[in-house]
Amino acid sequence: MANPNRPLSPHLQVYRPQITSVLSITHRATGVALAGGAVLFAYWIMAATYGPAAFATAQAALGSWFGQLVLWGMTFSLFYHLGNGIRHLAWDAGWGYELDRMRISGWLTVIFAAAMTVLTLVVAYSAAGGA
Amino acid sequence: MQLRSHLGRVRGLGSSNDGVHHWWMQRLTGITLVPLCLWFVFSVVGLVDADLLTVTDWVGRHYNPVLLILFVVCMFYHGQLGLQVVIEDYIHSESTKVTLLVLVKLGALLLGACSTFAVIRLTFGG
Numbered sequence: 001m002a003n004p005n006r007p008l009s010p011h012l013q014v015y016r017p018q019i020t021s022v023l024s025i026t027h028r029a030t031g032v033a034l035a036g037g038a039v040l041f042a043y044w045i046m047a048a049t050y051g052p053a054a055f056a057t058a059q060a061a062l063g064s065w066f067g068q069l070v071l072w073g074m075t076f077s078l079f080y081h082l083g084n085g086i087r088h089l090a091w092d093a094g095w096g097y098e099l100d101r102m103r104i105s106g107w108l109t110v111i112f113a114a115a116m117t118v119l120t121l122v123v124a125y126s127a128a129g130g131a
Numbered sequence: 132m133q134l135r136s137h138l139g140r141v142r143g144l145g146s147s148n149d150g151v152h153h154w155w156m157q158r159l160t161g162i163t164l165v166p167l168c169l170w171f172v173f174s175v176v177g178l179v180d181a182d183l184l185t186v187t188d189w190v191g192r193h194y195n196p197v198l199l200i201l202f203v204v205c206m207f208y209h210g211q212l213g214l215q216v217v218i219e220d221y222i223h224s225e226s227t228k229v230t231l232l233v234l235v236k237l238g239a240l241l242l243g244a245c246s247t248f249a250v251i252r253l254t255f256g257g
Contacts, residue, residue, distance in 0.1 A: 028213075028217060031210075031213045031214075031217075032213075032214065032217060034210065035210045035213065035214055038206050038207060038210050038239075038242070039242060041203075041206070041246065042242040042243075042245060042246045042249075045190075045199075045246050045249040045250065045253070046245055046246065046249045048183060048186055048187065048190075048249065048253055049248075049249045049252045049253060051183070052182070052183045055182075055183040055186070056182070056183070059180065059181070059182075063179070063180060075172070078168055078172065082164075082165060082168055082169075085161050085164075085165070086165065088161075089158065089161070089162065092158065120172060120173075120176055123173070123176045123177075124176040124179050125179075127176055127177050127179055128179040128180045
């Protein structure tokens, strides 16, 4: 039988941070953050069924400085997790395991997430009339 | 004497006791979420500061309700699969682990059902 006291992954504190490991734990962290985003979405769509006043409260909360900060975080988390998820799917297909390719695809994911976040913010603020 | 085959003994083992089903569903919902998330983000950026009427109109337009329900189902399914792995990795007390897994899975089911109902209600009014 399995020994219940055996060391379990991940031992974050015993390794020197590298681009591969940092991006890996970021995938997990953004995933957990996005689970919070899913709860936020449920609140938003359910508030809409409770009428104009409840929905206005939800929109105001999301539009406050703190709400906007959370939504920026969600936007980056989403695009990072999406880009890195595609990276994972490529690995599942057996592609990109060489270390140099892994580093290149890692940096491409970071650039993709940053660029898409900026693009989304630009579109969002121009849609809101430059608030 | 061991009468069970090697395959029979290992089937269903692994940390989540369900073989590759978790892995496979995580990939399927992940692939589905790529276009759905892109569609969702670039739809809702247009709804910043929008009032209820505008949002209700967007929810019910064309096949948006279908896309929204697919988004909700895949998002909550994928989310609870991911949180399950995080809990299994970091929580080593069996009772805490099982409690958290049940809460996460039932919570995802509840919020997924409520969100789906909200989409239907906004679509058909009332």
